[in-house]
Amino acid sequence: MSTDTLTTQKAFLKYLLRLADDRLILGQRVSEWCGHGPVLEEDLALANIALDLIGHSSALYAYAAQIEDKGHDDDYFAYFRDDYEFTNLQLCELPKGDFGFTIARHFLFSSFSYYQYELLKNAKDEQFRGMINKHLKEIKYHLRHSRDWVLRLGDGTEESHERIQNAFDEVWMYVDELFYTDDVDEIMIASGNGADVNSFKDDWKKFVEDTLTEATLTIPDWDQYMISGSRNGMHTEHLGLILTQLQFLRRSHPEADWK
Amino acid sequence: MSTKTLYIEQQIWDYLQEVTDPEIPVLNIIEMGIARGVSIEGDKVTVFITPTYSGCPAMDAIEKMVKEKLVEKGVSNFDVKLDFSQTWTTDWMTDEAKIKLKDFGIAPPEKTTSEEDFLKSISGTKIVPCPLCDSFETELQSQFGSTACKAQYFCNSCHQPFEHFKCI
Known part of the structure; x- marks a missing residue:
């Protein structure tokens, strides 16, 4: 095997894990709303969205295991890695906050995912492409859902307006990481399986600005201090705590089987 | 053989x-x-x-x-x-299946449309006829229903909630 092949393979593995970690951690976060939704419909909606995200992560992890070729499976990546090995965005690990925060975060994440997956849906790798196309259909529902709520809360009561505005102000410093790229992205783009996120950055920003403006919200400052580092394993304290909850059962009973 | x-x-x-x-x-x-x-x-x-x-x-x-x-x-x-x-895709569902769904009280999915302009049409909601009384006076309550594949609607004519099988 040439060094080149090895690099491409490693990059593919890292790329899949980044995508999967985002979705596992955010899915776990969103699932915290189960039984706590503001209204029954939203309880169901958020539980469904969480299920979709965890389903996406499971498929991506399974494929990562195949690419890695070390006999691991999807559960290995979810349950048996430590916080510094997770490469999800800090945006995804932040506590669920109030309903406004959950919606603001999800609107930013799902709109970004939509643009990203629109590029990935033409990936060269057949199995990866199949997954992306499937997940994209569901992302559209997530985006429609969170966008509707941004408008309703922003253009709603005084309190809902204030809360969603605070949520966007609070989460803003985490958005720049969405557009972080390194050699993993370069290799993936070159091999025809990656999305050049900076190619849609302006379109995404305009879409976000248009939605916030329609929701009568103030657009926070794009040039403020922005967080970085999570793609290389740097995280907030919240990741450790969410992993404890997510992993403890599996680690206590590593041989347990549903079947 | x-x-x-x-x-x-x-x-x-x-x-x-x-x-x-x-x-x-x-x-x-x-x-x-x-x-x-x-x-x-x-x-x-x-x-x-x-x-x-x-x-x-x-x-x-x-x-x-x-x-x-x-x-x-x-x-x-x-x-x-x-x-x-x-x-x-819900387009794989047979016509017969869609009739059965409606008789069961679930509004069946319509044919999927090309979503090239997804972001432009994002705020539009489509009208789903009530599977119980066929009225068009219905409204979307939630994009997500009891399962991932269904959305919640309410019929303003017969005042019944119903589910719509989302088309994907």
């Missing part, structure tokens, strides 16, 4: 027809477009199924039900494989 193989393949399809969707018991997995193919090599039977939604908890149940059905029918050498090569 080939006649015999064809006969067996049809037989497997007949068995699959008896496996119903655990969430929507009026439909079988062929009508749902979940059972995608049957292949036979010698005495080995392979059934291909495609998942509907990524997070659909019914998928494992469906896989198990297919296996149980084959065992029940005396098929001993078989494999059930997940087929991801094509993306499941």
